Every structure is written in C-alpha cells, then in structure tokens.
Amino acid sequence: MDNTLQPFQLENHAAQGRLVRLGDAMNQVLTAHDYPTEVATLLGEVQVIAALMSGTLKFDGVLSIQVKGEGPVSMLLVDVTTDGNMRGYARFDAEKLQAVSENKGDGPQQEVPRLLGNGYFALTVDQGADTQPYQGIVQLEGATLAECAHDYLRQSAQLDAALKVVVSQVNGEQGPTWRGGGVMVQKSAFSGFQSIDGEATDAEFEDAWRRAVIFLGSSTNEELLDVSLHPHDLLFRLFSEDGVRAFDPSSFAMKCRCSADRVRNVLVSFPRDEIESMKIGDDVVVTCEFCNVDYRFDVGQIDTIFKESAAD
Ligand SMILES: [Zn+2]
CATH class of the missing domain: 3.90.1280.10 (HSP33 redox switch-like)
Incomplete structure (x- = not known):
C-alpha cells in the first residue's frame, strides 16, 4: 500500500478526509534533479499537498500547484492528473540558498519565510481545451507550505479543513529514498451529522469537528511515513473514538507528459x-x-x- 490516496469518512459524518502516502512517486520526482535537501523537501511537500487536493476537488484533467517566491527558492511546481500521474520541479538560486543556510541563526527560521519569502500559492485546474481553467491564489503568509495550503482551502475553496504534511529521506534497502505522507480532514455539512444519542445539536457537531482536528494532529511523522503501517490501521488508530470508514483507494505514479x-x-x-x-x-x-x-x-x-x- 504505497503511492496511494485513501479517502475516509468519520462514522458520525462530522468530517471526511484523505490519507496520502508517496514512495516511488515522490522519490523519482525529487531525484530527477540534483536538489539540495531543503529544496527537495519543499517540492516533496507540494507533492503531498497536490495529492491531498486531487482527492478533495472534483476534476477531470490536470490539477497543478505553483508556489512562487522571491527568496532562494523561486518556484515549486507540481501537477497531477485525474489518473494519478504526478510530476514536478523546483527552481532555486544556489548562492542565495547557501547564504541563508550559513546564516541559519539570523532572519526567519520557518521554511516559507526563510526559503520562499514573499510570493503566492496558486492552484489551477485544467480540464481540457473547451473548458475555462480554474485558478485560485493566496499570498504566502503561512510558516509552512501546509499552512499556506490551509489558507488556500479556507480563503479560495471556502473549506473548513486541517492538514498535516511530512516529507523525509528514509533508509531503505537501496540506500536513502524520499518518502512523503499527509492526512487531511474537512468539515462536512451539519445536515448530515449523526449524533450518538438522538437529536444532533450544533454544539455536538462543533465538538465532533474539533475532535477530528485534534485526532489528526495526534498523528506522528513516523506513522505518516511508515510504509508497513496499513492506511486503514493508521486511520483506525487516529479516529477510533468516533469510528471511521475507509473507501476505495486510488494510486499515484511519477509520469511525465513530455514527448x-x-x-x-x-x-x-x-x-x-x-x-x-x-x-x-x-x-x-x-x-x-x-x-x-x-x-x-x-x-x-x-x-x-x-x-x-x-x-x-
Ligand atoms: Zn518530461
């Protein structure tokens, strides 16, 4: 169960979500170029975010995320098709990157202000020649790319959501490889909410949503990156208090569309x-x-x- 998107829903219908796990699909993108670790990590995070978004927004075509900055990393671009084919690349200035790496103690410490600076996070959905592409943009105001994605969901997609994203190099049989994982929950409509004891109240619904966000936050980086932990087992571990139902998963692969x-x-x-x-x-x-x-x-x-x- 690797390179997968696992949709799920809480049994009380307070929230639905997705779990993403990327192995080869990420490693192949991040090793196609000789990226410094910090740049590869950022690009990997955009891959996880694109994977989560591709399960959230209904589309038939290509969803792309472009992050532009004025700092050492000037661009991160990832696109994913409805079929789960992913690709991406980053542009960066090696000298500027070295300068911020050497002055680690000075200036902003969080990845977005430190490596990207001012800029924007744009999501585009292209559904073919006869359709109008959709694009939403937010300023890079978060400390991390996951926070910027959260801003995007709130401001542009008007979704109440929470997400967690992790990217790291892990030691495998063939040496270190890049892996990524992520989990996201989005608040469902109150009308579908099912209370355990009779009539559902707004307060109960808000409590159930808050719990979902807290449970998501309790997931560890190790759990999200652990390929031996089945997505169902991780979901049941995180959301067991309210119960969770997993739907059919779909898969991702690194596949470029150039020819x-x-x-x-x-x-x-x-x-x-x-x-x-x-x-x-x-x-x-x-x-x-x-x-x-x-x-x-x-x-x-x-x-x-x-x-x-x-x-x-
Ligand atoms: Zn290509």
Whole structure:
C-alpha cells in the first residue's frame, strides 16, 4: 500500500478526509534533479499537498500547484492528473540558498519565510481545451507550505479543513529514498451529522469537528511515513473514538507528459534563427524541466520539422 490516496469518512459524518502516502512517486520526482535537501523537501511537500487536493476537488484533467517566491527558492511546481500521474520541479538560486543556510541563526527560521519569502500559492485546474481553467491564489503568509495550503482551502475553496504534511529521506534497502505522507480532514455539512444519542445539536457537531482536528494532529511523522503501517490501521488508530470508514483507494505514479512530438511543436513556435542559438555542439537539445530527459535533434531533423510545419 504505497503511492496511494485513501479517502475516509468519520462514522458520525462530522468530517471526511484523505490519507496520502508517496514512495516511488515522490522519490523519482525529487531525484530527477540534483536538489539540495531543503529544496527537495519543499517540492516533496507540494507533492503531498497536490495529492491531498486531487482527492478533495472534483476534476477531470490536470490539477497543478505553483508556489512562487522571491527568496532562494523561486518556484515549486507540481501537477497531477485525474489518473494519478504526478510530476514536478523546483527552481532555486544556489548562492542565495547557501547564504541563508550559513546564516541559519539570523532572519526567519520557518521554511516559507526563510526559503520562499514573499510570493503566492496558486492552484489551477485544467480540464481540457473547451473548458475555462480554474485558478485560485493566496499570498504566502503561512510558516509552512501546509499552512499556506490551509489558507488556500479556507480563503479560495471556502473549506473548513486541517492538514498535516511530512516529507523525509528514509533508509531503505537501496540506500536513502524520499518518502512523503499527509492526512487531511474537512468539515462536512451539519445536515448530515449523526449524533450518538438522538437529536444532533450544533454544539455536538462543533465538538465532533474539533475532535477530528485534534485526532489528526495526534498523528506522528513516523506513522505518516511508515510504509508497513496499513492506511486503514493508521486511520483506525487516529479516529477510533468516533469510528471511521475507509473507501476505495486510488494510486499515484511519477509520469511525465513530455514527448518528442510536444517538443517539436514547441520548437516550430520559435523563429528558425533562434533555434540555432539553442544548439549544444551540432544538435539542438531541449531538456524537460520536469523529468530531466533530453530531446536531441540534429540539423537534418530540425530542417525536416520546419519544412513539415511550413507545409501544414
Ligand atoms: Zn518530461
């Protein structure tokens, strides 16, 4: 049970939620580039948040989260399809990052103000060519990316929610690998709330919601990262007091959507002489920012691409 999204609902219907566990799907994204640990951790957190959001917002297409900052880390981008294909990359300034690492005692200590600074957290849902993309944005005001995601849910999605996110390197059989985990609860509508003894009151409902948030907070980083702990067992451990029901899980995988065809389409959008300046040696090399795969075209292939596009 790895790389999974496990939806659940409390038996009293005060809240519903999701548990996310990412192994390979995260490790492959974070090791595609040579990221410093702090940058990889931030990007991994965005992956967990995107996974949680993908189970929260109904969509058919691509959900992406883009975090932009003015600090050493200038961009974190993760997208996930309805089928659970994930990819992502980060942009950072190595010198600025080193400067804040060396002055650890000075300035803000929390990850968002320290590494990203001022900026925004944007969530976009793209459901295909004939539809209007949806986008919601919040300023980066939280201390952590989980707090920024919480701000997003409250301000932009108008959801009462709580979430916990953890990313870490763990020692596996093949050396250290990146793992991530997260859990989120969102408040359900009062109308569905079921009291244990007869008539449900608003106060009981609020108490039940507060308990759900407290139980979520009682989860430990070790539990969220432990691949040997079945998601059901973790949920029952956390929410046993009110009872919890688990629904069918879905899965995630690291899968990029780049292809030679897509790169060709991008190349023909440039003027021919600009293509010359993209040459490395004799070839034009285009590297996918997400998966770091190189697409290489020799002079003959470039000529063919432009001839074909002129003929269209
Ligand atoms: Zn790619």
